Amino acid sequence: NPRFAWDSYRRFIQLFGKVVFGVNDEKFDSVLKASKKKQGVTDDSKLNVDSLKKIVVKYKKICENQTKRKFPTNPNEQIQLAIDAVFRSWMGERAVVYREKNNITRDIASGTAVNCQTMVFGNMGNDSATGVVFTRNGQNGIKEIEGEYLLNAQGEDVVAGVRTGKDISKLQKEMPKSYKELFATCKKLEKHFREPQDIEFTTEQGKFYILQTRTAKMSAFALIKTSVDMVKEKLIDKNRALTRIPAQQLEALLHKTIDYSKTKDFRQLANGIAASPGAASGIAVFDVKRAIAMGENNTKVILIRIETKPEDVPAFFSSEGILTSLGGKSSHAAIVSRGMGKPCIVGCSELKVDYDKRKFNANGTTILEGDTITIDGSTGTVYAGIVPTVAPQVTKDFET
Structure with missing residues (x-):
C-alpha cells in the first residue's frame, strides 16, 4: 500500500517538524494546498503517490532550512527527540497560560509525562x-x-x-x-x-x-x-x-442570548455549525497575538480563524467568541470553547478568510478587521453589527 506509506510519512514529517523543530505550520500547509491545486483535488485523501512523494521532499527541505541539518531517519533518534519535545512543552506559552487560567498550581501538577504507544x-x-x-x-x-x-x-x-x-x-x-x-x-x-x-x-x-x-x-x-x-x-x-x-461555568447560564425580534434589522452574513451556545459581539480579529493584546485592553473581540490549532488557545481566553470556516463539533475550537463557556461557530464554509488582507468575504459581503460582528453559538448564525441581546431563560433542569 504505497499510498498509505507516503501519506503517513508526509503527516509524520509535518507533525514532527512542527512539534520538535518548531517549524511554522503554515509553511507545510501552503505546500499541501499547492499540491492539491496542481493535482485538481480538494481532499488530502485524494492525493496520489506521485504528489505525496513530492510533498515529502518539500517538507524535509522546510525542516532542514529551519534546523540546518538533515531530517533524522533513525527511529531511536526520532523517538528521543519527540520525548524531549513533550517535556519542553510543559513550559510552552499555551501550557503556562492554560495552567494560570485554570488555577492549576505546582502542588496540583508540577510536570508532564510521556506515553509511547503503537499507532x-x-x-x-x-x-x-x-x-x-x-x-x-x-x-x-x-x-x-x-x-x-x-x-x-x-x-x-x-x-x-x-x-x-x-x-x-x-x-x-x-x-x-x-x-x-x-x-x-x-x-x-x-x-x-x-x-x-x-x-x-x-x-x-x-x-x-x-x-x-x-x-x-x-x-x-x-x-x-x-x-x-x-x-x-x-x-x-x-x-x-x-x-x-464548576462554579465559574455556571456564569455562562447568565450570559445573554440573541434578541430574535431584532435580527431582521441586521444583515445575516453566513451560517455554520453551532458548536458552543450563547451570543457574542465584538470586533473581527484574524490574528491570535492581536486578539490577546486587544482582549487584555478590554476590547471585545471575535477571533476568526480558518481552523484553530492548540497554540491559538491563549487567544480564546481574551476573545468574546470564536468563529472558524473549517471544522466540526468535534474540532479543537468547538471542544475548548464549550469547556470555557465561550460562544463558538465552526465549519462556516461560506466564510472566505484572508489572513494577509485581514478580512473575510461571505455571500458578497466583506468584513474587515475592526468591523463589528455578532455570532450566535446556539444557531450557528453570523451577523454584521452588534445585535441586541436579552436575558436567558432559566431551564427546568436548572430549577431542579
Whole structure:
C-alpha cells in the first residue's frame, strides 16, 4: 500500500517538524494546498503517490532550512527527540497560560509525562476511518451519541478541523460493525466513569480501536441537564450532581442570548455549525497575538480563524467568541470553547478568510478587521453589527 506509506510519512514529517523543530505550520500547509491545486483535488485523501512523494521532499527541505541539518531517519533518534519535545512543552506559552487560567498550581501538577504507544492507522483506505464521539450532546446534554468521523483519515484531521467530518450516525451505514462496537463502548465507558465521555476511535482495515477517553467538556446547560438525568438514571447521587459543575461555568447560564425580534434589522452574513451556545459581539480579529493584546485592553473581540490549532488557545481566553470556516463539533475550537463557556461557530464554509488582507468575504459581503460582528453559538448564525441581546431563560433542569 504505497499510498498509505507516503501519506503517513508526509503527516509524520509535518507533525514532527512542527512539534520538535518548531517549524511554522503554515509553511507545510501552503505546500499541501499547492499540491492539491496542481493535482485538481480538494481532499488530502485524494492525493496520489506521485504528489505525496513530492510533498515529502518539500517538507524535509522546510525542516532542514529551519534546523540546518538533515531530517533524522533513525527511529531511536526520532523517538528521543519527540520525548524531549513533550517535556519542553510543559513550559510552552499555551501550557503556562492554560495552567494560570485554570488555577492549576505546582502542588496540583508540577510536570508532564510521556506515553509511547503503537499507532493504528485510519488512513489505510476506505475500510479505515477515524473519529471523535461524545456519549451525550455537549451543547444541550441530551442523551445521544454525538460526533464526527472521516474515512481514510487520521485523528488529527478531525480534531484540528482540517476537514469537516461526517455525522457519526452515517457510520452505521458505512461501517455497521464498527458502529455497533462504538455504541457498546460508549455505554460501557460512561457507566464505568459515571461521566459523559469524549472518545477518540480509529478503525484500521475493519478492526475497531479506542485511542482515548476522557470526561467530555460541555456547556453549562449540558452540565446541568446531565446532572439531573444521571441522578434519575442512578449513575450518580445528588451530591455528585452538584459538585461536578464548576462554579465559574455556571456564569455562562447568565450570559445573554440573541434578541430574535431584532435580527431582521441586521444583515445575516453566513451560517455554520453551532458548536458552543450563547451570543457574542465584538470586533473581527484574524490574528491570535492581536486578539490577546486587544482582549487584555478590554476590547471585545471575535477571533476568526480558518481552523484553530492548540497554540491559538491563549487567544480564546481574551476573545468574546470564536468563529472558524473549517471544522466540526468535534474540532479543537468547538471542544475548548464549550469547556470555557465561550460562544463558538465552526465549519462556516461560506466564510472566505484572508489572513494577509485581514478580512473575510461571505455571500458578497466583506468584513474587515475592526468591523463589528455578532455570532450566535446556539444557531450557528453570523451577523454584521452588534445585535441586541436579552436575558436567558432559566431551564427546568436548572430549577431542579
